[in-house]
Amino acid sequence: MLKLSGVTRRYGDAVALDGLDFIVPDDTYVSLLGASGSGKTTLLRLIAGFEEPDAGELMLGGERLDGKPPHRRDIGFVFQNFALFPHLSVEENVAFGLRHRESKAVPAGSDLNDRVNAALDLVGLTGFGHRGVGEISGGQKQRVALARTLVTEPRIVLLDEPLGALDANLRARMCDELRAIRERLKVSFLHVTGSETEALTMGDTVAVLANGRIAQAQDSTSLFTQPANTAAARHLNAWNLIGGRVKGRTLDTAVGALPISQSLPDGSEAQLAVRFDQIGVCEPDQVPAGQDHFTARYLAGEFNGPTELSFFRADNGDLIQVVNHLSNPRLPDLTEGRTYALHFSPDAALLFEGAA
Amino acid sequence: MSTMTTDMPAEKGQSPAIKREARDRRRALMLLSPGVLWMVLFMILPMIMVVYVSFWTQTTFAVEPTLTTASWERFLSSSTYLSAIGTTLRVWAIVLVATLVVGYPVALFIGLFVKNRTIQTALLVACVIPFWTSFLIRVIAWRPMLGTEGAINVILQKLGIINEPLTFLLFSEFSVLVGMTQIYCVFMVGPITFMIARIDESMIEAARDLGASFGTIFRRIILPLSMPGVIVGAIFVSVMVLGEFATAASLSGRKTNMLGNIIVSQVGSLKWAFAAVAGVVLTLIIAAVITLALRIVDLRKEM
Numbered sequence: 258m259l260k261l262s263g264v265t266r267r268y269g270d271a272v273a274l275d276g277l278d279f280i281v282p283d284d285t286y287v288s289l290l291g292a293s294g295s296g297k298t299t300l301l302r303l304i305a306g307f308e309e310p311d312a313g314e315l316m317l318g319g320e321r322l323d324g325k326p327p328h329r330r331d332i333g334f335v336f337q338n339f340a341l342f343p344h345l346s347v348e349e350n351v352a353f354g355l356r357h358r359e360s361k362a363v364p365a366g367s368d369l370n371d372r373v374n375a376a377l378d379l380v381g382l383t384g385f386g387h388r389g390v391g392e393i394s395g396g397q398k399q400r401v402a403l404a405r406t407l408v409t410e411p412r413i414v415l416l417d418e419p420l421g422a423l424d425a426n427l428r429a430r431m432c433d434e435l436r437a438i439r440e441r442l443k444v445s446f447l448h449v450t451g452s453e454t455e456a457l458t459m460g461d462t463v464a465v466l467a468n469g470r471i472a473q474a475q476d477s478t479s480l481f482t483q484p485a486n487t488a489a490a491r492h493l494n495a496w497n498l499i500g501g502r503v504k505g506r507t508l509d510t511a512v513g514a515l516p517i518s519q520s521l522p523d524g525s526e527a528q529l530a531v532r533f534d535q536i537g538v539c540e541p542d543q544v545p546a547g548q549d550h551f552t553a554r555y556l557a558g559e560f561n562g563p564t565e566l567s568f569f570r571a572d573n574g575d576l577i578q579v580v581n582h583l584s585n586p587r588l589p590d591l592t593e594g595r596t597y598a599l600h601f602s603p604d605a606a607l608l609f610e611g612a613a
Numbered sequence: 614m615s616t617m618t619t620d621m622p623a624e625k626g627q628s629p630a631i632k633r634e635a636r637d638r639r640r641a642l643m644l645l646s647p648g649v650l651w652m653v654l655f656m657i658l659p660m661i662m663v664v665y666v667s668f669w670t671q672t673t674f675a676v677e678p679t680l681t682t683a684s685w686e687r688f689l690s691s692s693t694y695l696s697a698i699g700t701t702l703r704v705w706a707i708v709l710v711a712t713l714v715v716g717y718p719v720a721l722f723i724g725l726f727v728k729n730r731t732i733q734t735a736l737l738v739a740c741v742i743p744f745w746t747s748f749l750i751r752v753i754a755w756r757p758m759l760g761t762e763g764a765i766n767v768i769l770q771k772l773g774i775i776n777e778p779l780t781f782l783l784f785s786e787f788s789v790l791v792g793m794t795q796i797y798c799v800f801m802v803g804p805i806t807f808m809i810a811r812i813d814e815s816m817i818e819a820a821r822d823l824g825a826s827f828g829t830i831f832r833r834i835i836l837p838l839s840m841p842g843v844i845v846g847a848i849f850v851s852v853m854v855l856g857e858f859a860t861a862a863s864l865s866g867r868k869t870n871m872l873g874n875i876i877v878s879q880v881g882s883l884k885w886a887f888a889a890v891a892g893v894v895l896t897l898i899i900a901a902v903i904t905l906a907l908r909i910v911d912l913r914k915e916m
Contacts (some may be wrong), residue, residue, distance in 0.1 A: 307818050327821045334822040340815040344837045357833055358824025409823055 258283050259304065259413055259445070264313035265469075266299055273299040275469030276313065281413065281445050286436060287474075288448045288460030290492055295466050297449040301415045304447070305334045317412060328359055333411030337418045339402040341390040347401050348373050348386030354409035376408035379438060396427045403435075407442065414439075416448045420455060432458055453494050457481060465489045482532075487609045490530050497536070497577050499529045499551075500612065508608075511573030512551035517608050528609040533580040535605040538567070538588045541598045550600035553577050555591045567591060569599060660896070667889035676885045684886040688894070694875060698894065701855060701871040704789060705902075708854045709847060711794040716801035716846065723802070724809030725817075725835070737806060740799040752863045755792065759783040784866035792864045793854055800849035808842030809835065844910045851902045856895065872898075 259281040266274040273296035281287050291297040302308045304315060306327035315322040322330055341350050351373045355363040363369045377383055380400035390398065399419065406414060419435070420428040436459065439446045450456050456463050457477040464474035467488035473480060484490035487498060501510030503521040508514065508529055515529055537548070544550045553569035556576075567588065569577040577599060581588045591597065627635075670679040688694050723736045743751065758764050759782040766778040781787050812835060820830045858873030867874075872895045879888035 305818075305822055307821075327818070328824045328826060331824075332822065334819065336815045336819055338813070338815060340813060340819040342816060342820070342834060353820065353825070353833070354823030357820075357829045359826045359829070360824070405819075405823065 258318060259447075260316045261300075261304075262314055262316075264300075264303060264310045264315065266296070266303060266308065266310050272469050274303070274310070277466075277470050279464065279471050279474070281447050282462070283445055284443050286439050286446050286448065286459055286461045287464060288450060288456040288462075289464045289466055290450060290453055290456035291466035292492065293451055296469055297451075297466050298417055300466065301334065301417050301447070301449055304413075305332050305415055306330045331412050333406035333409065333414040335402050335406050335414065335416045335419050337421055339398045339422070341398055341401055341405070343390055345390070346386065347382065347388050347390060347393065348377070350390060350401055351376050351386075351405045351408055354405060358409065372408055376404040379407065379441070380404045381434070396423055396431065399423060399431065403438070407438070411444065413445045413447060416446060418450055419448065420450070428455075435459065453492060457493075465492045467492060484530070484607070487528050487530070487611070490607070490609070495533050495580075496530045496607075497533065498609075499531070499571075499575065499577075501527065501529070503527055510551075511575065512553065512571045515549055515551065515606075516603060518603060518606075519608055521608075521610060525610065526612045528611070530607040530609060531601045531605060533566070533578045534582070535601050536577070536579045537600045538579060538591065538597050539600065540589075541596060544598045544600050547602070548600035549603050549606065550598045552596050552598050554596050555593055557593060558591065569597070663889045663892050663896075666885055667893050669886045669889075671884060671886040674883055684890045688887065688890045693870075694891070697870050697872050697875050697891075698898070700786075700869060701873075701895075701898070704786070704793070704857075704861070704869070704871060705851060705854045707790050708793045708797065709850055711790065712798045712801040712850050713843065713847070715794060716798045717805060717843070719798075720802045720805035720809055720839075720842070721835070724806040724839075725812075733806070733810060737803060740802050743796055743799070748859060749863075751796075752792070752860075755788065755864065756783065759788055759791070784864070784868065786865060786869045788864045789861050789869050792860050793857065796860065797850045797853055800853065801843075801846035804845040804849070805839055805842035808839045812838050840910050844906050848903055848906050851906070852899055855899050855902065 261277060261279040264274055264277045264279075265272070277300070279300075289297055289300070299308065303310050304322070306322070306325060310323055313323075317330075317332070322332075342353065345353065348370075352365075352369055355369055355372060356365060363372070373386065374383075377386060380403050382397060382400050382404065385393065385397065385401075390401065393401070399422070403419075416435075420431055423431060432455070435446070435448070448456075448459050450459075457480070460477060462474055463477050463480050465472040465480070465488065472488035472492070473485045475485075480489065481493055481495065484493060484496065490496040490498060499508075499510050499512060499515070501508040501515070503509075503517070503523055503525050504514070505523065506517060506520065508517050508527055510529065517527070517529065521527055537545070539545070541552055551571070553571045556568040556570050559566040559568070563583055565581045565583060567579045567581065569579065571577055579588065579599065666676065667684060668680045668682065669676045669684075670681045671684055719740070723733055727733050727736060746754070756763060760766070761778040761780060761783070763782070765782060766775075769775045770778065816834060817830055820834050821827075825833065856873050857871060858877050861869045861871045861874055862877070872891055876888045876891045876895070879885075879891065
């Protein structure tokens with residue numbers, strides 16, 4: 258188990274990580290979702306030991322990590338740009354860690370070869386050992402980088418946007434394979450990504466990194482359907498947030514008063530969150546009974562294949578997004594520039610205290 | 614024929630693509646021509662001339678275009694000239710090793726440990742400072758350092774390490790080696806720094822992450838990746854040291870005779886044919902050294 262407590266990292270005046278607490282359990286695929294510049298790479302670099310925290314501590318299996326040089330931490334790091342050694346062949350790259358590590362080095366010989374070949378088999382590169390790293394494709398380089406790390410049997414594997422450099426087809430395939438490989442090895446993977454779909458697909462646990470802290474860490478379904486705060490909701494890119502001030506049992510927002518289920522102190526700020534796929538659209542005078550609603554002007558639609566995203570502009574300028582599934586369409590035909598009622602079930606709305 | 618066809622009639626002339634290709638080729642040749650012209654006029658033709666002259670007949674004060682191998686025979690049978698070849702090769706080898714030993718750590722420091730590009734450049738420029746002073750001043754400046762009354766001797770005597778001043782420090786092969794190492798070191802530092810600075814930081818981090826200590830990373834990653842720089846630097850230093858005569862003459866008090874010194878003195882006494890022989894020998898040695906260096910590392914593959 259990797260445990261981070263109160264980890265802080267500053268660059269001059271900028272705070273990348275601000276008293277972050279985080280636990281990566283054993284034998285788990287954890288994906289870490291964060292916007293670019295949110296400090297996700299910094300977090301990985303702190304764990305790997307390329308940088309040290311300004312405050313806080315890192316424990317791995319009861320042993321303190323911070324202060325140890327990276328080559329004595331026994332942690333695997335898969336770089337975004339692969340960082341393969343260009344002057345070595347594929348098998349020499351994979352053998353590097355075993356042969357040249359400071360402790361428990363494996364001398365050249367049949368044992369080393371067996372382990373290198375087993376690692377290449379694991380990532381599906383059987384027979385590629387003699388190739389130069391300049392002679393293989395991007396996806397294959399990714400696999401070599403993975404094999405090079407896995408062959409040293411690290412206690413935890415850190416992957417820094419490992420699929421970022423791959424094209425979409427390859428990305429989908431590598432997603433499945435990464436999960437399969439991890440399940441076979443029974444070692445924890447911490448996979449950092451900026452893509453919410455990738456994070457939700459990959460992680461047994463998905464952690465959202467925002468404002469230098471973990472906003473929420475939970476299984477994909479819970480996180481997606483029940484984000485715990487606005488930061489988590491915003492990163493999932495599936496929730497509309499409508500801000501306002503509490504007035505009795507309603508929230509006074511820029512798009513009008515909307516009922517709320519909880520009672521909050523009058524005058525306090527709160528955010529109402531409604532998921533893209535739980536908003537219905539109709540003419541302003543035809544709102545179904547029992548549905549909460551507000552009105553917004555239809556801007557444009559964006560066709561994505563199986564789904565279609567419709568953009569609405571609320572009176573205060575907020576952008577509201579509604580998703581429609583082609584196989585099960587809920588929306589009427591929409592005319593650009595016209596105003597519609599956007600309605601949702603009161604149960605579908607989540608309420609977050611605090612300002613935006 | 615009313616249907617569309619992709620076959621263009623051949624008599625319409627060359628296709629625009631082929632014309633464009635020809636135009637690009639012409640432009641490339643034009644870029645090359647000043648250099649080629651220069652090389653042919655001022656290098657290839659004079660070189661051929663030098664080889665030709667080396668077979669001319671040398672009289673006391675003139676050369677005549679009567680072909681003979683007399684100059685070659687004299688050169689190759691004279692122990693003075695053969696030992697000049699030996700001296701040249703010895704000075705070259707020692708200076709090459711010395712510039713590498715002094716220069717590599719400097720390059721490693723600038724290329725690997727200085728992260729700021731501006732400071733990197735500033736430090737490289739600082740390596741060129743020896744060139745800011747004239748050659749003569751530089752040589753004169755060695756005297757208060759290496760002379761019998763110089764700083765090194767005075768300090769060693771004060772410390773009681775030596776009783777008599779060391780005389781080999783100045784006007785000897787030693788001072789030639791020290792001087793050349795100092796002057797030519799920068800040509801070793803530059804290319805090596807350039808190669809080391811190109812090594813991706815994450816590659817070194819990856820090696821560390823895989824458990825390698827700094828020593829191992831240096832041996833297995835940094836050294837092999839900087840080899841092209843070492844070779845380019847070695848070629849620079851070799852070409853300059855092998856053709857050296859000024860440093861050798863002034864710092865050795867004319868005691869160290871390299872091939873370059875032979876050429877200077879032969880030209881000075883109007884022995885053109887003989888100077889030409891020494892010139893051809895020198896050129897052959899330089900060509901051999903460069904070939905050898907390129908054999909060690911395939912630059913085309915590595916750069």
